[in-house]
Amino acid sequence: MNTGALALSLAGAAVVAALASAASGLLATRWPRTLSWLAFPLLALCGAAALAAGIMALASDSTTTAILPLGLPWLPWHVRLDPLSGVFLLILGAVLVPVAIYGPGYTRVFRNGRDSLAALGVFTGLFVTGMLGVLLADDAFLFMVAWELMSLASYFLVTFQHEVAEHRRAAFLYLLMAHIAGLAILLAFGVLAASGGSFAFAVMRSHPPDALWASVAFALALLGFGTKAGLLPLHLWLPEAHPAAPSHISALMSAVMLKVAVYGFIRVVFELLGPPQWGWGVTLVLVGATTAVVGVLFALQQTDLKRLLAYSSVENLGIVFLALGLALIFLGSGHPALAALALVAALYQALNHALLKGLLFLGAGAVLHGAHERNLERLGGLQRRMPRTGLFFLIGCMGMAALPPLNGFVSEWLTFQAALQAWQLGSGLLRILVPVAAAALALTAALGAAAFVRAYGSAFLGRARSRHVRRAHEVGRGMLVAQALLVAACAAAALLPTTVVGLFSSAARQLTGAGLEQAGSRGWLWLTPIAPNVASYAPIPILLVLALLGGLLVWALRPSRQAPVRRADPWDCGYAPPTPRMQYSAAGFAQPIRRVFAMVYALDEDTDAATATHRLLVRDRLWGWLYAPLGAGLDRVADFARRAQTGHVRRYLSWSLITLLVLLWIIS
């Protein structure tokens, strides 16, 4: 058996394990503990198999297909494992294993609650099955079945705590948007199937539509996958739905499900649409840059820790699509090597975001578990009460802020390097657009640093802002091990960029025809994406020198008897000692930026001097600009349609007759 076939069987085993986990979830109705020792271990197994399958598919650079005797009689299910699916299987597995280790500790509190643990177990298994199915599908039919399974199962996970009205509302919005997305994707496949006459991707690949229909399919795919990925202006469901789910599910949704949407988009646009047009790339760059900047501006203003993380996911998906746009621009103007660089940057960004956002959502879950609070205005001082979670969360925040030598920096650096090659483009318009997009990315990075300084600083530093947070405790071993695993994965992605780029380069070659072999031309230590004299980056020396210098300084300046460290109260200017209420609040920290970017937010703010209270509501302007008018318009159309519903039998019979006549007229 060759490596490719072995990888495909492993992926199949992962699907079976996920289904078994879903089935074993049913047992939790009688025996709640089975969730911990059967359903979650099966998920961990599934994650490990997916991870192995992904790495094998990437390392062997092979494509394996198979036909399953399932599905419709004239359309059996085609499955395929190629390097592109391998990248996303790797992402899925790398996040799923820690989540499965984290789950038992986190779900223990639900055992005595009113929420159905069986529902959690079953739908988690089905959700993972759906995501795996999307990654392995090689025909539109299986793809859509798996896609809808993923959407519906995650809907039930969002409504898990359905007694909270807010969660029900978020879940309904999610369901609605998922349906619009599903419809758009279905139509895109319809356009693609029309030219080749088959739903199999293999036929679509060899029969791409003509340029006009390809653009229509591109627009539909962008609408469908973009909704799922949370691109502006279709992102509003995301910050509602992701925080509503239990934290380990939030981690899966933000870290993996959004990436599955990215996968679908890449599969359709880079592979099935035929030769790419640079106009598509321009659209993507504009949408991605806007999404990134607006997403991070909103992340900066959230006081709910999980909502903050969800908005940051919007930002990061914007960056991924921006890099994909660069790849399309380069590909459309005949620079496949540069397209490969931009594509690898996008995939690397997807991997980093998955690992970091998984880590941060698990950290937010640990905060929720240990302090029973997720509002930044009531948190504070957790670093001393939850030292390990605090350290892991700090690493996640630093990675998200794209600081060297952490992993977030590598993908951002690669994206910058791709954008800086814009001088090779022929069109003056593109030569201007690409650097401006890079400027937007730079702004996003700076704002992202502010957002994560604020998140970590408000929750973990300073002093506890409420009494119950003062009694917070560190979480159990399983939950810590899960976070530590993700930190280790982040470290690998941060310190071994040439290895990761080498693996992802096979996916880039599959899609653009060019690889990124030069990235390791100076050895594995140095990442040189274009050429060694153009740009190089070596994270391991940076980390080593930082550690060495820090250690040397600590040793040289170790406290002596003359100058020990003395503990004292913080400086009080000679007045009353400072209280926790005198600290800068999270809303106060972001106030200067809120004031400067006031045009982006719909602010509802007032202060009452008598009671010394301040109320602030930051909402998206899109609610008023787009969603509310759309909803009102829909209501009007529904009112109009209701006139047909009189309740008289005669009226209904006449409608039937008219329909019949029209149908007969059409047939004749």
Place this chain on the structure above:
Amino acid sequence: MNPLAHALSALLQPLLLLAAAPLLVAWIRRVKARLQNRRGAPLLQPYRDLRKLFAKEAVVARTASPLFRAAPYLVFAATLVAAGALPLLSLRLPSAAVADAIAVIGLLGLARFLLVLAGLDAGTSFGGMGSSREMLVSTFAEPALLLVVFTLAMTAHSTNLASMVQTTLNAGLVLRPSYLFALAALLLVAIAECGRIPVDNPATHLELTMIHEGMLLEYSGRHLALMEWAAQLKLALFAALIVDLFLPWGIAAGFAPGALAWAALALALKLGVLGALLAVAETALAKMRLFRVPGFLNLAFMLALLGLLSHVILEAAT
């Protein structure tokens, strides 16, 4: 060239900048004092201050977490590593391949991230105020700085600092409009990043005006010394960056002693002139209100963007 000389070059160039940084600050203070008809402190005063602080006991707030004590070491180390990628005297700098210009900006961002967290750690209003304002300034300064680097990288086709310097040297004295815009932008960014007038005032402890001092308010003893030294190093680093990117003439290509001596003299001269210019600007200008700072930095961002666009439009053929 033997590896020993390379290693020495990578080791000694940042240490030289580190040693000279307090002197540059003293020089600026001295020129400022003379412009204000004062005699001013001797040039060795910052060194004496550092020695005094290193010998004193460190007081740490009871409310602070371990991060507060780790931050000075990490901030200092990150700034020094960033300085390590800058060619000062000789272009043969192996560490320039470790971190390019974007990574240098990232390392400065790392130092700032930790500094801001340290400001929040004790849970006092002043620390929070300083941290919040620092993030406001950096939100605008960092993209402008990156744009400046992008503009120059578009001409040099490289983000490696040694290659960028080499390109400028090879091109000779060519007046590029993009360079003029980028230089203006970089000067504004450097003032903001180093917390100088009119953005921040390094000499004040008045709570309404302070940014950098606000974050350091809880620090004392060796922790404060490290933080102060890191800030001085950052000022020297920005001065050296301006010199490297726009006025690199005089820098040695190899390790010939004569060329190195000449490079050291040229560097001292250029840094001295830059420092004197800063002193003049600080004497002539008043500090701005905080909410005029974004406008100031937007100007820098727009100048850098203009530089980039003028490169694309006017110089793309090169």
